[in-house]
Amino acid sequence: MFPENKKQLKLIYFNMKKIVAYILLVFIIPIASKAQNVSPLYKDSIQLQWVNEKYDSMTLEEKVGQLFIVAAYSNRDASHENDILKLIEQENIGGLIFMQDQAVHQIDLTNKYQTASKIPLLIGMDAEWGLAMRLKDVERFPWNMTLGALKNDELVYEVGKQIGVQANRMGVQFNFSPSVDVNVNPNNPIIGNRSFGSNPDRVAAKGIAYMNGMKAQNVLSSAKHFPGHGNTDQDSHKTLPLVPDNKADLEKYHVAPFKKMIDAGVQSIMVAHLNIPALEPDPKIPSTLSKRIITDYLKGELQFKGIIITDALNMDGVAKMYPPGDVDYRAFVAGNDILLFSQNVKVGKQKIIDAINKGEISEERLEESVKKILMAKYITGLNDLKFLDSKNIFEDLNSDVNKALTTTIFEKSSTIVKNDNKVLPIKKLKQKIAFVPLEQTDYDQFLTHLQKYTNVELVNVKNPSEINLLKDYDAIIVGAFLSNESVYKPYKLSDNSKAIINVLPQDKKTIFSLFTSPYGLKDLDLAKFDAVTVHYQNTKEAQVAAAQTIFGAIGVDATLPVEINANLKEGKGIATKHIKRLGFSAPENVGLGKKNF
The missing domain is CATH 3.40.50.1700 (Glycoside hydrolase family 3 C-terminal domain)
Incomplete structure (x- = not known):
């Protein structure tokens, strides 16, 4: 039956709008809101359908492979590139962290590696002051200490946004930054200029602005180095630094920026290799491998639902304590979702698989981590993977917009x-x-x-x-x-x-x-x-x-x-x-x- 006049047509249209609005209000919006409250990685129901389909299609071995991110270099020989291809094809790793230093070759390798992978790879980089941190012939943005002096956080947002533009141009979905360490020790050998400052409120405000800039470009950020690397004079690349603060001071000064970033929707947090007696009484257990710190405190008390990623597992802060593979297994048991810079994927994978088969690790625990990783892949566009073109790459990475922004920041x-x-x-x-x-x-x-x-x-x-x-x-x-x-x-x-x-x-x-x-x-x-x-x-x-x-x-x-x-x-x-x-x-x-x- 069709409407006989325009008045009837308008009435039907109006009623249909009310019905759609009611369905949205009563059914869809509450579900979406609930999902958003659960995970900062949530986008929509279509995302969840894609995630579930991918997860259900994978074998146990493939699911465990998703936990691993290994280092790839653009300045090494064919042997290294073949080793990476084997890890992709045989171990089904979840992603790569690109190190130095050739932009054009990195694009070629990204296309090659993505083609070889059954599930698109999550490509990450350390790019705290832009991709210049890893790539030759790319101009740097100012360091965090310089950004920390600014009264205008909009400029920090713009830095995050332009780093996101660079990341997209290079096929990078995950920037392992910002550092929201509160640098209270002038003798800190590893944070220093990488910190926004010594005031947790200042650090949080700048970190959130930087994160939101990258998020505007659909690039994942990772607040680091949880629960705070600012009050030490030691370098976790070389040893296991002691953070002496009691829990009250630790939370007041060092955890505070992470808590504010969690509230603001940060999608990932990187855990440092630290000795933190206030949270983990056993001095032989680094924060990266501590179930008390990651599962009980970060996931439990702080209610963080995003991706938890280790700092690089080749750093002496943990590497001196446990052999490659074993450290990966221990990091997963502690509650980490991504095992970064793994030195022995094969051994680490098998240890996790064996523990699952024995019932020592539940399949639900694996599902939690893998689905977070798949959600991250979806929101960064890996569900619709596009290949990269290296033409004019340096002009794009060193844009006039970036140069003008850097000039303004120093002013x-x-x-x-x-x-x-x-x-x-x-x-x-x-x-x-x-x-x-x-x-x-x-x-x-x-x-x-x-x-x-x-x-x-x-x-x-x-x-x-x-x-x-x-x-x-x-x-x-x-x-x-x-x-x-x-x-x-x-x-x-x-x-x-x-x-x-x-x-x-x-x-x-x-x-x-x-x-x-x-x-x-x-x-x-x-x-x-x-x-x-x-x-x-x-x-x-x-x-x-x-x-x-x-x-x-x-x-x-x-x-x-x-x-x-x-x-x-x-x-x-x-x-x-x-x-x-x-x-x-x-x-x-x-x-x-x-x-x-």
Whole structure:
């Protein structure tokens, strides 16, 4: 029977809309909401159908294989590539972590390995400051310590988003970041610049922004290194570090960012290799292998329902204790879902299979982990796998958008921690100003841009005895330039540089700019300076931003992300306004990018 007029047609349409809305309200939405509350990996009912079908189609051996992610290299020989193919075809591994370092070859290998795999592989990378962390000829985003100084978390979101764009371009679904370790120990050898700061609220806010940026590109994030690697002076790559905090302090300072990220929907958490007496009383059981920490605490008390992944199982924090394969088995028993950087898949798999066949591990426990992994594969698009093209790869990875974003971050992260008598910004240009470089010789961009505002003369003071070279100047700008080659490079100034600082003339206005970790200020006598600025890294963008900060071409409002000492607390920062002087930035930041023409 058909409606006789438009009025009847509208009435039928209206009633149908009400029926559909009622079905959604009563049946579908509650189911979806319940699923979302259960897992941050949930997308929709179609996803669950795909997951169930894939899971039911696999043998026990194939299911266990999904737990393993092994290291693949793009700079090794055919023998290595054949070994990876064997693991894919014979052991049915679930994924790969690509290490260094050839972008084009990595794309070719990704296509090759994905073709060989029955279930699409979950491809991961350590890309904390972008894929440059592993790939040659790719420009880096600023380190977390630099991002930690920013007041604007939207910029951190944009970094996560652009790293997600890079990951998608390279066929990477899983970025093992961000690090949300709260770095409270200046002597920490492995976290340091990888941390957003020493305040758990700051760390959580930046970590969530970074995570949400990647999530916008359907790239998985993994908060690390649970339950916090920030309060130690040891490196878990070499030993099992002790974290001495009691449970109350551990939760207040170190677990807090992870808890906030869980509440915000983080999809994965990476567990560190640590000795944590507050949570695991047995000093012989690293956190990665502790059922108390992973199953009882992370899954139980903290109610985390996403993927739990080990830190690399080749690290000495666990590798010295248990042989390859055995450590994988113990990690799975403890509650981990993904066994990262496995050194012996075959042995580890067989140990898990044997335990399941003996009833020591339930099939439900295996199902829990494998279905999480399959859910992750679906939400990252592996249900509809597309092959990659390496054409223009470096242009895409080093986009103008990325360069403009990096420039903005170094401008906005410039931090003034001392400004006696409002020396900054320098307003009087007709005076004699000397520039004294300390440490590295890579200061060209800083000097060049200082000289764009007035006549600044380079004066090389090589030791304290040459301090008289500065006697005829009205003002002195000192810059300390340490290596930016690696996130782990030392931040301390040499004894010679400290000696030069200690004899600086006190009858002149003196400005100090630091181009390394803010911890570089820890043992300096800042009383020698009228003004002190911190720029976190020794990059050309940081140097240009520093010159503009000193002469007022940009205003700054950033704050220290970490506590340095009693006088330089976390959150310290002195705001200045720009004084309408000519500035220098990326073309995209002033409306002159390619898209504007």
